[in-house]
Amino acid sequence: MSDGGGGTIKEAEINSNSTNYRHSKKKRSRNVDITHSVARVAVAQLLDDAGFQSFQLSALDALADVAVRYICDIGKTANLYANLAGRSQCNLFDVIQGLEDLGSVQGFPGASDVHRWLSSSGVVREVGRYIGESEEIPFAYSIPGFPVVKAREPRQSFAQTGMTPPSEHIPSWLPVFPDPKTYVNLHSGQEKALQNGEGENEQVEKDKDGSKGSVNSLQKITNGSDPSVAVNLGDARGKRSVGCNPFLAPPVQAGEKEVSPVVIPAKLLDGSFMQGNDHGVLDNHISVLDTFAPAIEGLNNGSKIDPDDGRKDVPFHRSSTVKFKIFGVRKSSLRSLSVPKQEVATSASWLGDADTEDDTKKRAEQILKQSFESDGADTVVN
Amino acid sequence: MNSNPGQSYQQQASSNSERHDDDAALSEFLASLMDYNPTIPDELVEHYLAKSGFQCPDVRLTRLVAVATQKFIADVATESLQHCKARQSAVVKDKKQPKDKRLILTMEDLSKALREYGVNVKHQEYFADSPSAGLDPVSREE
Numbered sequence: 001m002s003d004g005g006g007g008t009i010k011e012a013e014i015n016s017n018s019t020n021y022r023h024s025k026k027k028r029s030r031n032v033d034i035t036h037s038v039a040r041v042a043v044a045q046l047l048d049d050a051g052f053q054s055f056q057l058s059a060l061d062a063l064a065d066v067a068v069r070y071i072c073d074i075g076k077t078a079n080l081y082a083n084l085a086g087r088s089q090c091n092l093f094d095v096i097q098g099l100e101d102l103g104s105v106q107g108f109p110g111a112s113d114v115h116r117w118l119s120s121s122g123v124v125r126e127v128g129r130y131i132g133e134s135e136e137i138p139f140a141y142s143i144p145g146f147p148v149v150k151a152r153e154p155r156q157s158f159a160q161t162g163m164t165p166p167s168e169h170i171p172s173w174l175p176v177f178p179d180p181k182t183y184v185n186l187h188s189g190q191e192k193a194l195q196n197g198e199g200e201n202e203q204v205e206k207d208k209d210g211s212k213g214s215v216n217s218l219q220k221i222t223n224g225s226d227p228s229v230a231v232n233l234g235d236a237r238g239k240r241s242v243g244c245n246p247f248l249a250p251p252v253q254a255g256e257k258e259v260s261p262v263v264i265p266a267k268l269l270d271g272s273f274m275q276g277n278d279h280g281v282l283d284n285h286i287s288v289l290d291t292f293a294p295a296i297e298g299l300n301n302g303s304k305i306d307p308d309d310g311r312k313d314v315p316f317h318r319s320s321t322v323k324f325k326i327f328g329v330r331k332s333s334l335r336s337l338s339v340p341k342q343e344v345a346t347s348a349s350w351l352g353d354a355d356t357e358d359d360t361k362k363r364a365e366q367i368l369k370q371s372f373e374s375d376g377a378d379t380v381v382n
Numbered sequence: 383m384n385s386n387p388g389q390s391y392q393q394q395a396s397s398n399s400e401r402h403d404d405d406a407a408l409s410e411f412l413a414s415l416m417d418y419n420p421t422i423p424d425e426l427v428e429h430y431l432a433k434s435g436f437q438c439p440d441v442r443l444t445r446l447v448a449v450a451t452q453k454f455i456a457d458v459a460t461e462s463l464q465h466c467k468a469r470q471s472a473v474v475k476d477k478k479q480p481k482d483k484r485l486i487l488t489m490e491d492l493s494k495a496l497r498e499y500g501v502n503v504k505h506q507e508y509f510a511d512s513p514s515a516g517l518d519p520v521s522r523e524e
Contacts, residue, residue: 035426042426043455045421049421050459051485052466052487053484054484055486056488059487060487063455063458067455068430070454071427071434072433073434074436074450075430075433078436079435079436090436090438090443092412095447099450106498106499124411127411127449127453128411128414130449131414131415134453136418138421139421139423143426
């Protein structure tokens with residue numbers, strides 16, 4: 001299996017390489033280096049002058065390449081002799097020396113003489129003779145000098161333009177500063193842009209962070225640690241993701257993991273409400289744990305909740321602990337004080353959570369209320 | 383090609399006045415370079431000289447290099463022309479059809495000519511240079 005996979009990968013690589021190579025070759029043959037093409041034209045002119053009527057392209061390319069290398073070799077040897085004499089710039093004698101070096105294969109007049117003057121070198125004399133003999137063939141095209149060097153105009157100084165520098169400590173020989181408009185407003189503009197961006201980020205992250213912070217604090221509470229600490233941690237994390245820059249975020253504490261914000265669906269919330277109501281009657285403390293048990297389980301399981309659920313943005317604080325505590329305490333105290341059930345119902349409606357209660361309970365309360373009313377009006381007043 | 387020992391001995395024994403003559407001849411030669419317009423453009427030579435580390439603001443030196451290169455190429459060209467002519471005459475001796483009498487620079491002649499100048503160029507054995515290479519422009523002209 002692995003061998004087969006490797007083979008296919010290799011084949012693919014080879015194919016891609018070959019296509020690249022082909023492509024590059026094609027490209028290169030189409031637009032050859034301009035200097036080489038210039039050399040080709042010059043060599044072709046020289047061949048034409050020598051008496052050739054035509055040529056193979058490969059031969060022309062080879063000869064043009066030889067000519068270019070000849071120039072480069074002259075330059076190299078001349079540079080070598082200049083450096084040997086302790087100079088960085090070449091002079092005429094370095095070039096003549098280089099020409100003699102290159103001509104030594106073929107031989108030139110006076111080569112055998114060791115104590116010859118370079119000024120009377122045989123190579124130079126041969127070149128002079130060639131100039132006299134050959135007819136002048138100017139290059140067919142006019143070439144721009146390469147590399148193209150543009151003459152740059154320096155900025156005029158304060159003294160040249162006759163302006164006075166903006167402040168005393170700026171000397172007059174400095175170049176004139178650019179228009180203040182170009183750099184004064186730039187800073188504030190950037191700041192504005194930054195602020196806007198941050199604001200947007202905050203808005204975007206607000207929902208996530210709110211739910212995230214509360215979830216974290218809840219987790220801490222249920223784990224039995226100090227709630228205040230948990231809340232602080234939640235706040236810190238909220239700040240971290242507000243900045244939206246992972247490089248600027250405060251480091252995650254040891255043993256802590258970066259948890260993506262989890263949104264608990266309304267189904268679970270409703271269930272927890274019901275549970276909270278049922279158990280809150282018996283024991284307030286257990287109810288908190290039981291209420292958020294499914295939510296925390298969902299957190300730990302990585303939340304198999306459909307992200308495309310329409311109820312994704314349900315604010316988490318609807319099921320916050322405080323509300324439940326109040327509700328539970330109120331209810332339990334009511335029960336313990338044996339306050340008439342009528343008031344229980346009204347208080348539930350005040351809390352605004354009457355919607356969430358199931359119909360069966362309402363019915364039961366109504367029945368109880370009717371029974372109390374039948375007992376006497378005193379209890380109602382109380 | 384032919385070293386001239388007698389001349390060099392004379393030069394060695396020559397006095398300072400002759401050396402001054404040489405210098406004068408050299409400066410005259412350099413001056414004549416400025417009048418000569420080489421086929422190899424100065425820009426090309428300057429570019430490649432700069433590439434090889436050559437630094438000199440003097441235009442006459444680049445002219446000298448250009449002329450020297452031009453001479454070299456011309457020598458190679460005449461040499462390969464001789465080879466080409468010799469080959470064609472050999473073909474005629476073999477009584478084959480002298481259908482193509484045109485002088486065409488081929489890699490064989492060029493490699494032979496360049497070998498004498500210390501450059502080893504070999505035609506690639508299976509190089510797909512079309513046999514009709516170089517014929518088209520001439521036939522068009524005709």
